[in-house]
Amino acid sequence: MGSNIDIRTFEQIKASGDLPSPKGAALAIIRLTRKDDLSLAELARVIKTDPAFVGRLIKAANGAAFGSRRNVASVQDALVVLGLSSVRNMALGFSLLSSYRNGGCRGFDYDGFWSGALIMAITMQAVAQRIRTAPADEMFCLGLLSRIGELALATIYPGPYGEVLTLLKTAEASDLAVCERAAFAMDHRELTAAMLADWGLPSLFVDTAALFEVPDSAQFPPDSRQRQILDALCLADALRITCLSDPSLRAEQGATLYPMGERLGMDVESVNALCDGVVAAWLEWGRVLQLETQDIPAMSSLTRAAVAASPVSAELKAAVTKGADAGDTPGVVGSAMRVLIVDDDAAVRTLLRGMLERAGHSVFDADCGRQGMELALEVQPHMMLVDAVMPDMSGLALTRALRQTRIGRSIYILILTASGEDESLIEAFDSGVDDFVAKPVRPRMLAARLRAGHRVIHLQQEVERDREEIRRFAAELAVKNRRLQEAALTDPLTGFPNRRYAIERMQQAWASSGRSGRPLCAMVIDIDAFKQINDSHGHDVGDQVLRQISAAIKQAVRAQDMVARTGGDEFLVLCPETDLSAALLCAERVRRAVRVARVNAGGLALDLSISVGVAERDADMPDPDALIKRADQGAYRAKADGRNRVATIQRAAGGANGAPGAAADEHETSRSQVRAKPAVNPIVIDESA
Structure with missing residues (x-):
């Protein structure tokens, strides 16, 4: 299972029903x-x-x-x-x-937990789009669930876990996992791995989720997928801590991101761009999910003061400082570029490297076309200087191969050629070369060609930024349109679908039931004495009552049932492929769930109940409205018979004997009493409060 939790212990936790x-x-x-x-x-x-x-x-x-x-x-x-x-x-x-947006564990920051999980999810997605180790959307899910064990412990043991968190805050303990093991014989890392394995996530994700907080204990090979995903989770967790830290500590924490990015093959500007993109997406997702977020300064400006004290390489320190000073186009620090030289002549490579490095460029080199191809895909240079004539793979063959790849299409390629013949140059341009430099290379001419190439690269980046802005705008517009559609179909108080959506779904279910011949049931739920609550305590208390009763109903209905709020204190439940007997059982479960819930609103502890009417589609019903009306008549009957009960004016399959019994809070209406009622009478599941 990817954890040290005993299987029997985990199965016992699952059986308790408290596990998220x-x-x-x-x-x-x-x-x-x-x-x-x-x-x-x-x-x-x-x-x-x-x-x-x-x-x-x-x-x-x-x-x-x-x-x-x-x-x-x-x-x-x-x-x-x-x-x-x-x-x-x-x-x-x-x-x-x-x-699980809230719960009973004091000291556990539920909103902060999910906000941090969202940062990790977005970071994992962004890293996956760069290193292609696993699908980006699956990495998003891994980031979102990578610390779920903390939430699980807070949910299963709310009181004791709150005490553990208090110990940490009072500096009486320093290691969360150690405290968890002492209190519960397990820690959140082990429980996270067990839960992810139980939910069917790949073992690759399970193992890395168990170890990313203690990466030094991982035994993954350096270049393996496990190691890359582990490093990505470490980076995501570090960015989570940076964003959620006190503002005075963010710079110091942010400086730790660079060595983590370096392990993933990212230079300073790439780390800065990734972090800034994650923060922007976090703010947007936060609005969608109604989670608390914070505006974070650009990473380059945030970490500049603290980077000198961070454990990064000298090259990275210089790049951070230089990038912060330049403040230039992303991907090109000032006039510097990443340049790849591909030439089989070591003397030429040395000469070109010296000229380019003195101009401030980052230089890589390869001694053959195949090595140049691999290096180009790895470092993604802005520009390449490629010898036209090389054994095994010529410069033109290398250019044609690169132009077939997504990365290679954007590289500016200069061919190094000793031939000035028109036919040779035409062939080079037809192969995808952008410009040429004649051999032997003259420094001033090379500098001019580089400046011309840099202008083209700069324009390409501007165009790509414009395209990305358009893509982002279009995506935001699509999401906003969808959000408007959701708002038009959703009750803002309870989060349930509203009457308009319920009518559409009822029409669809009615048509499906007619085609398949499968049964269809509906429930009408009415909160007992709700008007008195509003009149006595005010509408703000009434709103809290509605929200809490809605949560109880949602927990009690089945996965295939649809619940909608259709009026002030009225709900409609649609039960597809369900006969009347099964619907009565479901309705009774809903009634009990509301009855046992102790609603806390406005400082009051209220004991509430509902009356539920149930109806099944039959041959004499002309349309869905008739089904809803029949269920409404059942709810009226339940109200008239004393409230806090389930009723139907129809006959369940098998006669009155098919109706379920109901246990009361303090009394019980026996099954024999229910069976004794004549089959022609309404079936009522009674509970005296």
Whole structure:
């Protein structure tokens, strides 16, 4: 399982029911993605039942499709871009975020936990887009869930875990994991790995999540995928700490990012650009998810004062200082460029290197075309000086090969040639060469060619920035349009779909039931004495009551059920492929969940109840409105018979004997009493409070 937790211990924790787990539509999505015969259309229909997840999925797809020309604006497109495993993991992560935004553990910063998890998710996605070790969207999910063990311990042991956090704050202890093991015989790292393994994440992710906080203990080979993902998680965690630190400590913490980036093959400007991009995305995601974020200064300006004391190489220190002083175009520090020389003549390479380094450029060299190809894809130079004639792979063959790659298309290539014949130069330009330098190389002519190339590179970068701005604007517009659509279909107080959305879904379910012949049920839920609460305590208390009762209903319904708020204190539950007996059982579970919940609002502890009417589609119903009306009549019957009960005016399958019994808080209406009622009478599940 990728952790040291005993399997039996973990199974006991799972069996307790307290372990954070996906809810509602997310659970249905996860189950669907495990089916061998799943169709994207079927998955899209389930996803659309959760408007909030739709917006988050499309936004994530636009991030994963970075660089594509067409922005993702529909669920179907998002599924194609992300793939089923990523959609499953995102449903898991976002469901946990929505369901565990708060809890009973004092001292645990729930909002800070999820804000930090979001930073790690975005960082992992950005790193993946650069190093291509794993799919970017899957790395996003790994970052989001990489510290889930902390939330799990706070959820399972809210009181004791709060005491552990208090010890850390009072400086009586310094290591969270040590304190956790002493208190619970496990730590959050081990529990994170166990949970990720249980949810089916790849072992590659499970192992790295267990070790990224203690990377020195990892035994991964230096160039392995595990090591790269581990280093990426270390960088993501360091950026999380930097962003969430006290402003006075951010500079010192931010300086530690450079050696971590260096291990991933990133130079200073790349680390700065990555961090600034992550912060911008964090602010945007924070607005979408309603998480607390902070404006962070540009990384180059933030770390300049502290970098001299950081454990980075001399080259990196010089680059940080130089980059901060220059303040020039991203990717090109002042007039400096990354230049790759490819020539089989060592004397020529030495000569060119000296000339370029004196001009302030970063220089790399290769002694053959194949090595030059590998190095070009690795260091991504701005410019290349390539000898036209080399054994094994000529400069023109190297140019043609590079132009076939995404990275190679943007490199400015100068061919070094001793031939000034027109046909040779035409062939070079046809192969993709941008310019040429005649051999023997004259320093002034080379400098002029470099300046001309630099102007072209600078213009290319400006164009790319403009394109990226347009892509970002289009993606933001698509997300905003989707958000507006969500707002039009969502009740802002409870987060449930509203009446308009419920009517659309009812029409769809009605049509599907008619085609398949499968049963369809509906519940109408009404909060008992809600008007008295508003009149006695005010509408602010009433709003808190609605939110807390909504949470209880959401926990009690099944994954395939749709809950909507259709009025002030009225809810509609749609139960597809469900007969009346099963719907009555579900309704009773919902009623009990509300009844046992102790609602705290306005300093008051309120015992609340609901009346639920249940109805099943039958042959004499002409349309969905008739089904809702029949369920509403059941709710009216429940109110008339004393409230706090479930009722239907229909007959359950198998007669009255098919109706379930109900246990009261203090009394119990026996099953024999329910069975004794005549089958022609309304079925009422009674509870006397």
